[in-house]
Amino acid sequence: xxxxxxxxxxxxxxxxxxxxxxxxxxxxxxxxxxxxxxxxxxxxxxxxxxxxxxxxxxxxxxxxxxxxxxxxxxxxxxxxxxxxxxxxxxxxxxxxxxxxxxxxxxxxxxxxxxxxxxxxxxxxxxxxxxxxxxxxxxxxxxxxxxxxxxxxxxxxxxxxxxxxxxxxxxxxxxxxxxxxxxxxxxxxxxxxxxxxxxxxxxxxxxxxxxxxxxxxxxxxxxxxxxxxxxxxxxxxxxxxxxxxxxxxxxxxxxxxxxxxxxxxxxxxxxxxxxxxxxxxxxxxxxxxxxxxxxxxxxxxxxxxxxxxxxxxxxxxxxxxxxxxxxxxxxxxxxxxxxxxxxxxxxxxxxxxxxxxxxxxxxxxxxxxxxxxxxxxxxxxxxxxxxxxxxxxxxxxxxxxxxxxxxxxxxxxxxxxxxxxxxxxxxxxxxxxxxxxxxxxxxxxxxxxxxxxxxxxxxxxxxxxxxxxxxx
Numbered sequence: 001x002x003x004x005x006x007x008x009x010x011x012x013x014x015x016x017x018x019x020x021x022x023x024x025x026x027x028x029x030x031x032x033x034x035x036x037x038x039x040x041x042x043x044x045x046x047x048x049x050x051x052x053x054x055x056x057x058x059x060x061x062x063x064x065x066x067x068x069x070x071x072x073x074x075x076x077x078x079x080x081x082x083x084x085x086x087x088x089x090x091x092x093x094x095x096x097x098x099x100x101x102x103x104x105x106x107x108x109x110x111x112x113x114x115x116x117x118x119x120x121x122x123x124x125x126x127x128x129x130x131x132x133x134x135x136x137x138x139x140x141x142x143x144x145x146x147x148x149x150x151x152x153x154x155x156x157x158x159x160x161x162x163x164x165x166x167x168x169x170x171x172x173x174x175x176x177x178x179x180x181x182x183x184x185x186x187x188x189x190x191x192x193x194x195x196x197x198x199x200x201x202x203x204x205x206x207x208x209x210x211x212x213x214x215x216x217x218x219x220x221x222x223x224x225x226x227x228x229x230x231x232x233x234x235x236x237x238x239x240x241x242x243x244x245x246x247x248x249x250x251x252x253x254x255x256x257x258x259x260x261x262x263x264x265x266x267x268x269x270x271x272x273x274x275x276x277x278x279x280x281x282x283x284x285x286x287x288x289x290x291x292x293x294x295x296x297x298x299x300x301x302x303x304x305x306x307x308x309x310x311x312x313x314x315x316x317x318x319x320x321x322x323x324x325x326x327x328x329x330x331x332x333x334x335x336x337x338x339x340x341x342x343x344x345x346x347x348x349x350x351x352x353x354x355x356x357x358x359x360x361x362x363x364x365x366x367x368x369x370x371x372x373x374x375x376x377x378x379x380x381x382x383x384x385x386x387x388x389x390x391x392x393x394x395x396x397x398x399x400x401x402x403x404x405x406x407x408x409x410x411x412x413x414x415x416x417x418x419x420x421x422x423x424x425x426x427x428x429x430x431x432x433x434x435x436x437x438x439x440x441x442x443x444x445x446x447x448x449x450x451x452x453x454x455x456x457x458x459x460x461x462x463x464x465x466x467x468x469x470x471x
Contacts, residue, residue, distance in 0.1 A: 026066070026129060027130070027134060027137075027138060029062070029066070030125075030126055030129065030130060030134075030138050031138050031141045031142050032059070033059055033063065033122050033125075033126065034126070034138055034139060034142040034439070035141075035145050035146070036055060036056070036059055037119070037122070037435055037436040037439045038142055038143065038146055038200075038209055038212075038436045039145075039146055039149070039199055039200055040052065040056070040435050040436065041200045041201050041205065042149070042199045042200055042201065043055050043056075044166075045166040045167065045181045045201050046166075046167055047167070048166075048167065056115065057118070059118075059122070060118040060121060060122065063121060063122055063125050064121065066125075067125045067128070067129070070128075070129070080128070081449075081450045084446075084449040084450045085124075085446065085449075086382070086385075086442060086445035086446050086449060088378060088381045088382045088385055088445075089120065089382055089441070089442050089445055089446075090120075091378055092375070092378045092379060092382060093113075093117060093120055095335075095371055095374065095375060095378060096109075096113050096116055096335035096370075096371065097113055097335075099331070099332065099334045099335045099371060100113075100334070102328075102331060102333075102334065103334025103335065104334050104345060105333070105334050105336055105340075105343050105345040105346070106334065107340075107343065108334070108336045108339070108340045108343045108345070108346070109334045109335045109336060111340065112335060112336050112337050112338065112340070113335055115337075115435075116335075116337065116438070119435060119438050119439050119442070120438070120442050122439060123438070123439045123440075123441075123442030123443040123446065124442065124443075124446055126138070126439075126443045126447075127442075127443045127444075127446035127447040127450065128446075128450070130447075131451070132409075132411045132412075132414075132447065132451060132454045133223075133411055133454070135414075135443070135447065136216060136219060136220065136223075136411050136414060137220075139212075139216045140216050140217065140220055143209065143212060143213040143216055143217075143238070144213075144234055146198070146200070146209055146213070147210070147213055147234065147237050147238050147241060149198075149199040150196070150198030150199045150200070150206060150241060151198075151237065151241070153182055154182060154184075154185075154186040154196055154197075154198060155186060157182040157183075157184040157186070158184045158185070158186035158187050160184075162184065163177070163180040163181075163182065163183045163184050164180060164181045164182045164184070165179060165180055165181060166179075166181045166201070176353045176354055176355075177353075178352070178353040178354075178355055179355070180197075180201075181197070181201040182197050182198075182201065183195075191240075191243055191244070193244070195244065195245055195246040196241060196244040196245055197245075198241065198245070203245045203246060203247055204245070204247045204249060204250070204429065205431070206241060206245045206247075207241075207242050207245035207246070207247030207249070207250035208247065208249065208250050208253065208421070208425055208429075208431065210238045210239070210241045210242035210245065210250070211242055211250050211253055211254050211257070211421060212418065212421065213234075213235075213238035214235060214238050214239060214254075215257065215414070215417050215418065215421070216414070217234055217235040217238060218235065219410045219411060219413060219414055220410075221235070222410035223409075223410045223411065242254075248428075249424070249425055249427070249428045249429060250425075252424055253420075253421045253424035253425055256420050256421070256423075256424045257417050257420050257421050257424075259290075260416060260417060260420040261413065261417060263279075263283055264391075264394045264395050264413060264416060266279055267279055267395040268394075268395055268397075268408055314361045314362070314428060316350075317350055317352075317357060317360060317361050318360070318361070318362060318365055320349070320350050321350075321360045321362075321366070321368075321369050322365065322368075324369060325365065325368045325369040325372075328372060329368075329372055329373060330372045330373055330374060331371065331372040331374055331375075332367075332368065332369060332370045332371040332372035332374075332375055333369060333370060334370060335370050335371060336370055337359070337366065337430065337433055337434045338358040338359050338430070338434055339356075339357070339358045339359060341356035341358055346358070359429075359434065360430055361428055361429055361430065362426070362427060362428060362429070363379070363426035363429070363430045363431070363432050363433045364376060364379075364426065366430040366433065367379050367433065379433065382441065382445065383419070383422075383423060383432075383441070385445065386415070386419055386441060386444060386445045386448070387416070387419050387420075387423070389415070389445075389448045389449070389452070390415035390416040390419050390444065390448060391416050393412050393415055393416070393448055393452060394412050394413050394415070394416040398412075398453050398454060400453055409454040411454055412454055414444075415444045415448055418440055418444060419441075419444070422437055422440065422441065425437070
C-alpha cells in the first residue's frame with residue numbers, strides 16, 4: 001500500500017481546483033444577460049414595451065446588486081482598473097446625457113439614455129467578472145438558445161399553419177406580413193423560400209446573430225473544446241438559419257469577416273516587421289480593388305441577393321434622416337437610440353409597410369441626427385480604438401516576458417471578427433449602437449484594455465489568470 005514518506009520528493013497530491021457554486025451561478029446569470037440582450041426583441045414581442053422594459057430594468061438592478069459588492073477592495077485580489085475603463089465609451093454616454101439640454105424629444109432622450117446606461121453597465125460587468133474564455137463560452141450558450149428557440153418557434157408556427165402576431169400587437173384586421181412575429185415560412189424550401197425571422201422576429205437581426213454564432217462556434221471548435229460533434233451540429237444549424245434569413249447585410253458582413261480572418265492568419269505567419277509591412281500593402285490594394293469592384297457591380301450584386309437599388313427602401317429613410325440632421329449638424333437634435341415610435345417627433349415620420357421606423361438603418365446617420373458631427377467623431381473614436389486594439393490582440397503572439405514562442409489562442413480572434421461584423425452591419429442598420437451591439441462593443445473595449453493577454457491578468461504583477469474547466 002502506497003504511503004507518504006517522511007522525505008517526499010514531490011508535493012503531496014491535491015484535488016484539482018474546482019469552480020465554486022457561486023461562480024457557476026454567476027456565469028449562468030451572465031449567460032441570461034447576454035441572451036436577453038441578443039434576443040431583446042423576443043421579450044418585446046412576448047411582453048410588450050412595458051414588459052420588455054421591466055425585464056431590462058430587473059436585470060440591470062440585479063447586476064448592480066451582484067457587481068457593486070465585488071468592486072470593494074476587500075472582495076478582490078487586485079484593485080479595479082479604473083484607469084483602463086473605455087473612456088471614449090463613457091464620453092459618448094456623457095454626450096448623450098448632455099443632449100437633454102437641447103433635445104427636440106427630451107422624454108425619448110431620457111428614456112433611451114437610461115437604456116444606454118443600463119446596457120453599458122451590463123457590458124462593464126461582463127468584462128470584469130468573466131475571463132476571455134468564459135466570455136466566449138457565455139456567448140456560445142446564449143447563441144445556442146437563440147438558434148434553438150428560433151428553430152422551435154419556426155417549426156411550431158409552420159406546423160399550426162398560421163402566422164404569429166406579437167402578443168401586444170394592435171395590428172389591423174388584414175395586417176401586412178411585416179407585422180408578424182413569425183410568418184411560418186419554414187417548410188417553403190430547404191435553402192430558398194420565405195425568409196425566416198426566428199425568435200427575434202426579424203430576418204435581418206436573425207441573420208446577423210447567426211453570423212455571430214458561426215464566429216463563436218467556430219472559435220470554440222478551433223479551441224478543440226469537448227463536444228466537437230454537437231458543436232458542429234450547432235454550427236450547421238446557425239449556417240442554415242443564416243441562409244434562410246436571407247439578409248444581404250449579413251452576407252456582406254460574412255464576406256468581410258472571412259477576409260479579416262484570412263488576413264489575421266496570414267499576418268500571424270509573417271516573420272518579421274518587413275513581411276508584415278508587405279502584407280499590409282497587399283491588403284490595402286486588395287481592399288481598394290474590392291471596394292471599386294463592389295461599386296461598379298453594385299446593382300448586379302444587389303440583384304444576386306434579391307435587393308433593389310434603393311436597398312429595400314433605405315435610400316428614402318437616409319434622405320429623410322439627412323434632411324432633419326441638416327437642421328442641427330454640430331450637436332444634433334438629441335439622443336434617441338432607438339427612436340420611440342409613440343413620441344410625436346417620430347410617430348409617422350418615417351414608415352415602412354405602415355409601421356413607424358425606429359432607427360435610421362445606418363448607425364453613422366443615426367448618430368449624426370442625434371448628436372451631430374461631435375457624436376460621429378466620438379463614436380468613430382470608439383470603433384477605431386476597438387478595431388486597433390482588437391487587430392493587434394489577434395495578430396501579436398502572447399508575450400509578457402522574454403519568451404516569444406507561446407502559441408496563439410483562438411479566442412484572441414473574437415474581438416476583431418466581431419468588430420468587423422458590426423462595422424459592416426452599421427452601414428445598413430443601427431444595431432451596433434443599440435442594445436446587443438453596444439453591449440458587445442463596450443464588453444470587448446473594456447475587456448481588451450483590462451486583459452490584453454489571454455490567461456494573464458492585466459495588473460502589474462502579471463499573475464496567471466484563474467483557469468476554469470473547459471467545456
